[in-house]
Each structure stands twice: as structure tokens, then as C-alpha cells.
Amino acid sequence: MKSIRRWLAALLVSMLWAAAAAQPFPNRPVRLIVPYPAGGSTDILARIAAKELGERLRQPFVIENKAGASGAIGSLEVARAAPDGYTLLMATASSHGINSAVYAQLPYDAVKDFAALTMVASTPNIIVVNPGLPVKNLQELIALAKAEPGKLNFGSTSLGGSPYMSAQLLKMMARIDIAHVPYKGAAPMLSDLIGGQIQIGFDNLPSTINFVRAGKLRAIAVTTAHRWPGAPEIATVAESGVPGYEVAGWFGLLAPAGTPKDIVDLIQQAMAAAVDKPEVRKQMLDLGAQPIANRPEEFAAQIRREVDKWQRVVVEHH
Numbered sequence: 001m002k003s004i005r006r007w008l009a010a011l012l013v014s015m016l017w018a019a020a021a022a023q024p025f026p027n028r029p030v031r032l033i034v035p036y037p038a039g040g041s042t043d044i045l046a047r048i049a050a051k052e053l054g055e056r057l058r059q060p061f062v063i064e065n066k067a068g069a070s071g072a073i074g075s076l077e078v079a080r081a082a083p084d085g086y087t088l089l090m091a092t093a094s095s096h097g098i099n100s101a102v103y104a105q106l107p108y109d110a111v112k113d114f115a116a117l118t119m120v121a122s123t124p125n126i127i128v129v130n131p132g133l134p135v136k137n138l139q140e141l142i143a144l145a146k147a148e149p150g151k152l153n154f155g156s157t158s159l160g161g162s163p164y165m166s167a168q169l170l171k172m173m174a175r176i177d178i179a180h181v182p183y184k185g186a187a188p189m190l191s192d193l194i195g196g197q198i199q200i201g202f203d204n205l206p207s208t209i210n211f212v213r214a215g216k217l218r219a220i221a222v223t224t225a226h227r228w229p230g231a232p233e234i235a236t237v238a239e240s241g242v243p244g245y246e247v248a249g250w251f252g253l254l255a256p257a258g259t260p261k262d263i264v265d266l267i268q269q270a271m272a273a274a275v276d277k278p279e280v281r282k283q284m285l286d287l288g289a290q291p292i293a294n295r296p297e298e299f300a301a302q303i304r305r306e307v308d309k310w311q312r313v314v315v316e317h318h
Contacts, residue, residue: 026059031087035074037067037185041204045251046090052274070158071095079113083258091254094161097306101314102160115259116300118268119252121289124222125166128201131218138221138240145176153179154200155189163202166223166247173242204249205288223247
């Protein structure tokens with residue numbers, strides 16, 4: 001009798017597993033890995049995306065922060081995950097553009113090891129200073145840096161990240177000497193900048209704009225070619241005496257290479273529907289991020305262009 005019960009129990013379990021497997025994706029929680037610490041722009045935008053995707057696809061999208069090595073640790077975990085749609089990555093211009101140029105031994109291929117799902121948002125980087133620094137704009141900051149070469153220091157969110165490369169490009173194009181202080185994410189860097197331990201900060205706009213609005217930091221310039229619509233009073237680097245300067249950050253969803261096309265399309269369509277909601281658009285724009293949900297093939301082409309761009313920058317200027 002016991003053996004029959006055991007057999008029936010085993011049969012029931014296998015039937016339940018088969019039923020779950022037969023249900024359309026997703027039929028269990030989805031992991032969304034953020035390869036940076038909590039509190040930064042990538043994390044903030046990933047949490048907005050996770051909430052919207054969870055509501056649309058009726059399963060929790062659970063954020064996991066796996067920081068380290070300028071986004072490489074979290075990215076590698078996704079590259080090695082099963083291509084079943086249940087492990088996704090919130091990628092950035094750093095993790096899937098700049099890293100490929102900066103690190104000779106990157107443990108993943110930014111193009112070949114991932115399936116592009118959709119971009120979520122793009123954003124300027126921003127140059128900010130501690131309000132105690134006696135500069136009001138980029139011309140004054142460049143003049144001060146030239147008057148005191150090597151004495152001013154700047155923080156960035158990670159070595160080799162998009163904000164860091166924004167600083168390197170400015171140093172090269174404006175011919176200034178400022179010292180780099182690397183941090184493991186936006187939150188600790190901004191804390192030290194507000195506290196006066198460093199004088200200048202380079203960051204993505206979303207994690208910084210509220211400190212600017214609160215008067216804790218002074219905005220100097222945005223790195224994009226055009227002024228940001230949500231903060232049109234902040235000048236661009238290019239119009240502030242460094243013509244031709246342009247850097248834009250972006251954030252997007254990736255899955256492991258080989259993820260089925262129907263899953264890729266489902267997630268892209270859900271994200272596109274999310275960014276069409278006026279309240280989601282407003283939330284992102286208020287943070288300083290332009291909501292975008294492009295097609296997988298468009299996002300894949302953009303990643304390839306980003307890798308090529310930064311490889312050229314590194315070759316030409318190192």
C-alpha cells in the first residue's frame with residue numbers, strides 16, 4: 001500500500017512539473033540582475049522596469065544586485081545562465097560597450113554571449129561639483145583645473161565606466177589634469193562628493209539630479225550633444241568650450257544568447273507597453289532618463305556600434 005502511495009505521489013509531482021513546464025513563459029519568478037550596487041541609475045531604472053514587467057507578465061521580476069568589476073561580474077552570471085528567459089540583465093553602455101574596449105581579458109563577449117531584448121532608457125552623464133568649489137560653469141572649472149594642475153580630484157562610479165570615460169574624454173579634449181578617485185557605484189561617490197572628500201563628480205543623470213535640485217550639488221554640464229529637456233538650464237559640455245564632445249549613457253535588457261525568439265519578443269513588447277504609460281514616461285523623465293523600448297535587432301546593432309566606438313577611443317587616445 002505504501003509503495004502505491006509513493007508511486008502516486010511521485011506521479012502527481014511529475015504531472016505538476018509537466019503542467020508547469022507546459023504553461024507559457026513566465027510561469028515562475030524572473031531574476032533581473034543589476035551588475036551595480038543599489039541606489040545608482042541602473043538600479044533605479046531596473047526597479048521601474050521590473051515592476052512594470054511583473055504587472056504585465058503576472059510573475060515577479062526580482063532584482064538581484066551583483067556588483068563588481070565595472071559590471072562584469074553580474075554580466076558574466078547572465079552570460080552563463082540557462083537561455084530560458086528566467087535570468088535577465090540590466091546592461092549599460094559601460095557593461096556592454098566600454099568594458100569591451102578597456103578590459104583585454106573580459107570574461108564575456110558583449111555581442112555574442114547575449115540576446116538583446118530592448119533598450120529601456122538613455123540618459124546624459126552629468127558633471128557636478130561640491131557647492132564649496134568656487135566654479136559656476138564648465139569654463140570656470142577648466143580654468144581652475146589649468147591653474148592648479150593635478151590638485152582637483154574627481155569621482156566616478158567605476159573604473160572604465162561611462163562616467164569615468166566621460167571624464168577621460170574631457171581631460172583629453174580640454175587638456176586638463178584632474179586626479180581620479182574610483183568608487184564602487186554612484187551612492188558612495190555622491191556621498192563623498194556632498195561631504196567634500198572629493199570636489200568633482202561624473203555620474204549618470206538619474207542618480208544625481210535630485211541632489212542638484214536639493215542644492216547639495218552644483219550642476220556644471222551634461223555630456224550629450226543637446227541639453228536635457230528635463231533640465232534645460234544645464235549647459236552641454238560641447239557648448240561650454242569643448243566643441244565636438246559627446247557621451248550618452250543607456251540602459252537595456254539582455255538575456256543569455258540562445259533565448260527563444262518568442263520570449264525575447266514577449267519581454268520587448270511588455271517593456272514597450274510599459275514606456276507608453278504616461279506615468280512611467282514621467283517617472284523616467286523626472287529622473288533624467290529618456291524612455292526607449294526599441295526592437296531587439298535595433299538594440300543589438302546599437303551594442304555593436306557602442307563596442308566599436310569605445311574601442312576606437314581607447315586605441316586613439318592611449
